[in-house]
Amino acid sequence: MQPPMDSPLGRIWQALRLPLVRRTGSWPWLWSAGCGAVLLVLLGGLVALHVRGTATTGASITTLQGTTLGGVPAPTFSLPDQNGQTISLSQFKGHPVVLTFFDSVCPHADCSLMAAYLNSTAHDMGAAQTKEVDWIALSLNPWHDTKESAKAFLSTRHVTMPLHFVLGSLAQMVPLWSAYHMQSILQPNGVVIHTTGVYLLDQQGRERVFLDEGFDPRMLSNDVHLLLTDSKIANQKATVGGASGQSHAPGYTTLTQTSPAGVLTLTASPGQYGTYSFEVEAWEAQGIPAEGTASMDLSMTSMNMGVLHIPLSTSGDGAPGTYSAHGVLSMEGGWQAVVTLTPWDGSPPISGTFHFTASY
Numbered sequence: 001m002q003p004p005m006d007s008p009l010g011r012i013w014q015a016l017r018l019p020l021v022r023r024t025g026s027w028p029w030l031w032s033a034g035c036g037a038v039l040l041v042l043l044g045g046l047v048a049l050h051v052r053g054t055a056t057t058g059a060s061i062t063t064l065q066g067t068t069l070g071g072v073p074a075p076t077f078s079l080p081d082q083n084g085q086t087i088s089l090s091q092f093k094g095h096p097v098v099l100t101f102f103d104s105v106c107p108h109a110d111c112s113l114m115a116a117y118l119n120s121t122a123h124d125m126g127a128a129q130t131k132e133v134d135w136i137a138l139s140l141n142p143w144h145d146t147k148e149s150a151k152a153f154l155s156t157r158h159v160t161m162p163l164h165f166v167l168g169s170l171a172q173m174v175p176l177w178s179a180y181h182m183q184s185i186l187q188p189n190g191v192v193i194h195t196t197g198v199y200l201l202d203q204q205g206r207e208r209v210f211l212d213e214g215f216d217p218r219m220l221s222n223d224v225h226l227l228l229t230d231s232k233i234a235n236q237k238a239t240v241g242g243a244s245g246q247s248h249a250p251g252y253t254t255l256t257q258t259s260p261a262g263v264l265t266l267t268a269s270p271g272q273y274g275t276y277s278f279e280v281e282a283w284e285a286q287g288i289p290a291e292g293t294a295s296m297d298l299s300m301t302s303m304n305m306g307v308l309h310i311p312l313s314t315s316g317d318g319a320p321g322t323y324s325a326h327g328v329l330s331m332e333g334g335w336q337a338v339v340t341l342t343p344w345d346g347s348p349p350i351s352g353t354f355h356f357t358a359s360y
Contacts, residue, residue, distance in 0.1 A: 066209030073157030075179035082150035115157035120217035212334030289321025
């Protein structure tokens with residue numbers, strides 16, 4: 001049984017019916033936790049993985065949802081769109097900007113799904129608010145994207161909001177991919193594999209949140225609504241650096257998940273050459289540090305590279321309820337970390353699912 005085609009789920013259902021094309025390649029993973037080391041090499045069969053995020057949305061949500069980016073200025077550019085109009089981020093000051101990434105000839109479901117998510121977001125927002133937002137997609141395929149193919153992509157995916165599909169040469173796009181922590185690779189067979197996601201910029205052109213490709217459209221529509229209607233949120237000062245003035249590297253994030261069993265806070269800290277440090281703080285529902293056996297299951301949200309199970313070690317400083325792991329993430333892009341802690345005192349397990357963007 002399929003959902004009604006005029007519903008948000010129906011539009012995503014239609015996108016999912018597009019054929020998935022097998023991706024090929026090989027990516028090494030290296031991870032160590034405590035004294036142990038795991039080397040996992042995944043060869044071939046990279047298939048697009050689409051995970052529709054879950055979110056609690058509605059009038060009660062009063063904070064931006066997604067991976068918080070701290071309000072740093074968004075990387076700028078000045079390039080033509082599908083209509084030949086030169087597009088610069090500076091021209092959109094005063095309006096929120098939804099910025100994503102498209103491959104106009106993408107044979108996978110990634111880009112069609114993203115278009116469906118944006119359509120659902122605009123539908124949830126309504127015509128009036130949709131017009132108050134600027135919509136931009138940066139090309140992920142400078143080898144094949146043209147004005148004509150970009151227009152055809154937007155038409156066949158029924159993208160009706162006034163979206164600028166920004167085009168450029170490989171030399172122009174590569175620095176932008178790096179600045180926005182995206183990857184795009186042309187394979188020998190001519191097919192491009194890539195990551196994708198959505199950045200929400202505020203009226204000052206600052207990065208506020210990132211949503212990976214499996215996001216719930218209601219999260220984005222709610223975030224945009226808050227920027228348009230809540231001046232305190234729209235004008236919130238940048239949090240990167242804090243009172244000490246020490247800025248965090250791109251990819252640094254701290255996320256918290258609350259459940260009936262307790263609270264988990266995950267801090268992901270990037271280092272050099274793809275190294276990452278993860279620290280988890282756990283509390284039971286009674287507010288006491290949760291001591292037990294902790295682990296983390298890591299997977300990419302944009303590619304099916306399998307799940308890596310990582311034991312978390314107790315903190316070296318002996319702080320109760322604190323666990324950590326260190327290692328290397330081989331690819332930039334969207335990641336999912338499922339953290340589970342089983343308390344030694346027999347209390348119910350505490351678990352949380354976190355999404356973050358790895359960059360280095």
